[in-house]
Amino acid sequence: MKKTQRLLATAMTPLLILQCLLTPLSVWADTLQVQPEATDYSDGAASSSKDEGPVLSNEQQGAEVEQPTVSDDDSSSSVSSESTSNATDSAKPENDVSTVFGSVSYQTHVQDIGWQAPVSNGMTAGTTGRAKRVEALKINLLSQDGSPLGNDSISVQSHISGIGWELQPVGNGRASGTVGQSRAIEAIKLSLSGSLSDSYDIWYRVHSANVGWLGWASNGEPAGTQGYAYQIEAIQIKVLPKYAQDAPARGDAFRDHSQEPPTVSYRSHVSNVGWMGAVADGKTSGVIDSRNAIEALSLGVNWYGHGGSISSRAHVSGIGWQDWSSGVIGTTGQSRSIEAVQFKLNGEISATYGIWYRVYASKLGGWLGWTSNGSPAGSVGKGAAIQGVQILLVEKSGSAPGDTLNHFIGATDVLSGSSLGLNGKSLGSVQGKSILLGSENGSEPLTSLSISFDNQEILGSIDYFGFFEFGGWSGAVSDGAALNSKNDGRVLKAVRLTLTGDLSKAYDVWYRCFDSKKGWLGWACNGSDAGATISGSFLKAVEVRIVGKGAGAPGITDGAFVSDASADCAHVVYQAHSANRGWSPSVLDGQDAGTTGKSLSLQALNVSLSGVDDDSQIEARAHVANIGWQEWRSAGYVGTVGQGLAIQALELRLNGSLANQYDIYYRVHSAGYGWLGWAKNGDSAGTTGLNIQIEAVQIKLVANGGDPGTSSKPAFISTPALTLQVHVATLGWMNPVGNGGVAGTTDRSLAIEALKLNVSSSVSGGIEYSAHVQDVGWQGWASNGNVAGTVGRAKRTEALKIRLTGDLSNYFDVWYRAYCQDFGWLDWASNGQPAGTSTIGCRVDRFK
Structure with missing residues (x-):
């Protein structure tokens, strides 16, 4: 019997070998007794230099043994679209070996290497100690007959450098990550499908640069790092039955930089x-x-x-x-x-x-x-x-x-403050529990404050507001910020201070103002208004004190704030910014703003209403050298500051209900002309086209139909528009030319026989001209488009005289010259002087 068994065994040996060759490795391996691994999977992260982790054989590690590489078929962008066969396309019996989990196989795409050969069941995919990043990962879940399970049997998601977590996980046999982009996978999340996860856990851990092996994660938990730019260099994956005794112990599997303390x-x-x-x-x-x-x-x-x-x-x-x-x-x-x-x-x-x-x-x-x-x-x-x-x-x-x-x-919670006057002039800095900003004895108006706490022990801030002559209440600033950081000339008329945070629980802040007309006003506290908004006044000083909570006022509190919003009549307040001087104090109701007799240009102007309790306002615009007319503005100054550009003309107008009661009149002092006449309600005052600077301005409100005062001068002067048209022998009337143009012909020896002149100006007056005609002599004066000379008589013009009339002659000169036969261009003449020749019979070919 034993001999028969030996013969049968000998005969079956080739068949067994053949069976082994034809059976998938995973199934064959499952028939063998598994020797326990000499591995403690609870091992924590090792340093990258030691690179230890679980102790696996060289073959199990897969990192020390050179792995064969496979063809790199993936595209150079995302690799998540790689196709594999789906083994779940047709329904199969529940216990069919093609639907029952058998093993896990996985492979990595490694920097400078490409796709490595697959490894399985806890072996190492990737490299360690070589500083090479894992760029992509494929995982294959195989059935007991070696065929792949369905695409949805596993979910694989990678956190990629420069991209973050993939938007969509990939399935069984598909690649997660990138190829050809030099991007590292930094973390992974792996999870099994619902039915598979009922019986199995998927365990995984990664080897991260600068960290080494991290702890084990499972079932969708992240493994790796985020926010450090640490690349994964190797991966180990195991699929084990639920509650398996040899399951790894969870460790420090994932490190998120955003979760670390600052x-x-x-x-x-x-x-x-x-x-x-x-x-x-x-x-x-x-x-x-x-x-x-x-x-x-x-x-x-x-x-x-x-x-x-x-x-x-x-x-x-x-x-x-x-x-x-x-x-x-x-x-x-x-x-x-x-x-x-x-x-x-x-x-x-x-x-x-x-x-x-x-x-x-x-x-x-x-x-x-x-x-x-x-x-x-x-x-x-x-x-x-x-x-x-x-x-x-x-x-x-x-x-x-x-x-x-x-x-x-040292002393704590000490006030520190500084103040500014016009044109950014420093009025000093002070410290203490009580501080005085500005000076009651000086003439300088306050334009800005800065208040803060030094040696601050109690948390909180000091906020402060300002009421400005041109613009009203400002927003709050705090803790040393300037109340007004612009050099816009606006003076302070009232303030409001508050404490915040724990400071407001420990202290009261008291403050009072010194007004240029009213003197010291009463004390205000913790956000109440202090100051005066009466016309023509401004703050010269503000006193601030910090006292213990509830300690009471430092002095009289009556009359802390004075307002004239219900005054009997409206006022116009305005302020000039002049060359070399900057901003001057504001004036009101027809007073001079600016300078006269000093050749200092007016460069900017603030203007507003006072004593008005509705929405009425003044709009203004300026004509500025090198700029021209600016846009209308109802807040802030017109003109420029710091550019050295003169205002040459102004226009003002009223808006709101006040326009039904008043006209706004204004006039300017222009260089070389002095005070011009009054303009009103949006009309122009000053000059344009003449490069003449305004040096001062007066503005007033006059009841509708009232008289601002007499003036014989025009309010606005602009360059007159001049036209000259000549009648030339054999050619007739030529096209007209403008101011500075040449009328006539060149190199044709054709005489001018007649001419007409016209002038258009904002200033009253006209133009007169007389021609010296062949065989006639000097004619009488013609004017405003009438003909001087002759037409149809073939008589040459030999000379010309031109003069201005009316107010036009007070503000402008007229200059002219003639191009004469045998002489060419003669010198310039002006204001009625003759230009040309007489008694020698020379024609005029051209006039300019």
Whole structure:
């Protein structure tokens, strides 16, 4: 019997070998007993240099053994459209081996290599230790008979460098990622279909550049990195039964840069050392236990995927508090030490984190206490330089990193303010719990204020508004910003101040104004109006005080704000900007604005109504040298500032109900002409085409039909339009020419026999002319288009006289010359002088 069995076994051996050759490797492998892997799949991420991870044999790893490559058939863009056969097209019995999961096979497209040969069941696809990116990935789920499962049996999605997560996952046997674009896969998500996922889990992990092997993920969880630009270099994938005892332990499989906390980095410029290297998150910057002071600081915050910034400022020896800055604070090259600092967060980061900091000052005993979010750290008035600083970010709910006592030595929550007068003139800077901006004794009107807190201990801001003579109430500005940063001449008439945040809970802000007509007004508080909007007045000073909450007014509160919106009549207020002088104080109701007798051009003009409680307003426009007529404006000045361009003409008009009651009259003082006549309601005043500057202006409101005053001069003067037409022998009347044109013929020896002149002007008057005619002599004066000379008598014109009449002669000269036979062009003559010849019989060929 045993002999028979041996003979049968010998005879069957070739058949078994043939069976093995014809059976798919995956099915054949499943019939063998699987030896347990010497692998601890709970192994965490290894460093890229060691590149260890689970301990697999060389063949299992697939990274140390050179893998064959396959043809790179994919397109150079997306590779997700690669087609494979779908094994689920026809219905098959539930237990058919072609529909039951057998194994997983996967392959990677690697930088400089292309598609590698497939590996399976936890082996490594890709490379390690060679810094080569995985660019694409294909996964094949195979049935027990070795045929691929359906396209929808698995979902594969990649996060691609420069693109992000693929919009649509790909299915079984299809490629995820790109080929030919030099883009790395940085993370993957793999999941099985509903029916397959009921029985199996898919496990996977990746080897990322700069990290090494990350932990295992499963069933759609991300594996890899996002936001770091770390390429995947290798991948391992396993499909295991649900609750398999040999399933890997989950680890740190995915790192998302946007989920990491922000970091703050900073570096110091130290005396005798220079700029030091940057440190971060609470480490010491500077050189403590030394005399080398910090002179400058540079800070930055990094929170990937989020917004935010840091504002800083420093109290510098010999300078004081600098302005808030997003860049470097302090100084370099000036041997000035920083004595105190303030830092605060802006934007999105400020809603989640606070910024904490402390300084080291050897003169004050070393490290001072911690403080945060804009509060000062250091000292003022002690001459104590800081030698070190520590800064870190703490979540809003977190506690201080250490002791907070004695973080600042000096007065806190001190007001700091500055003010400006006309043309940007500085009126000084002040500090204290009570500050005076401007001067009650000076004549300079206030045009801008800046108010802030120094050594601020309590969080919050100070907001302030201004009522301007030309424009009304402004929007709010805060914390040291200029109330009016433009050189537009507008003077302040009233103010309004408020505190925000915790400052408003700890303090009241009181303020009062000194008006140029009313003097000191009453005290106002916490957003109430203070000042006066009466016509022709302006603020000369504003006093501001910070007092404890509820402490009461510093003085009388009656009459803090005076308004004349219900005044008996309307007023027009205007203000001139003159060459070499800038803005002058405003005037009203017919007074001179500008200069006379100084040859200083008017370059800009503010104009508005006062004492009006409706929507009536004045519109203005100016004719400016090198520009021409500007557009109509109802707010802001007309003309230009800082360009040296003269206003040459003006037009003003009323809008609103006031136009039914008043006419607006205006006149200008023009160089060389003096005061011109009155214009009204949109008419032009001044000159155009003559390059003559306006030097002063008067504006007034006059009841409809009223008289602004007498003037014999025109309100507006423009270059007259002149036409000259001549009658030439044998040719007749020629086409007319304009001012400066030549009438007649050239090189034809044809005499001018007659001529006609016309002039059109905004100024009253006309033009007269007389011809000296062959055999006749001087004719009488002709005018305004009538004929001088003869027509049809073949008599040559030998000379000409021209003169202006009426007001036109007061503002213009007329110049002319003749081209005469045998002489050519003769010299210019003007205003009635003869041009040409007489008694010698020479014809005139041309006139100009």
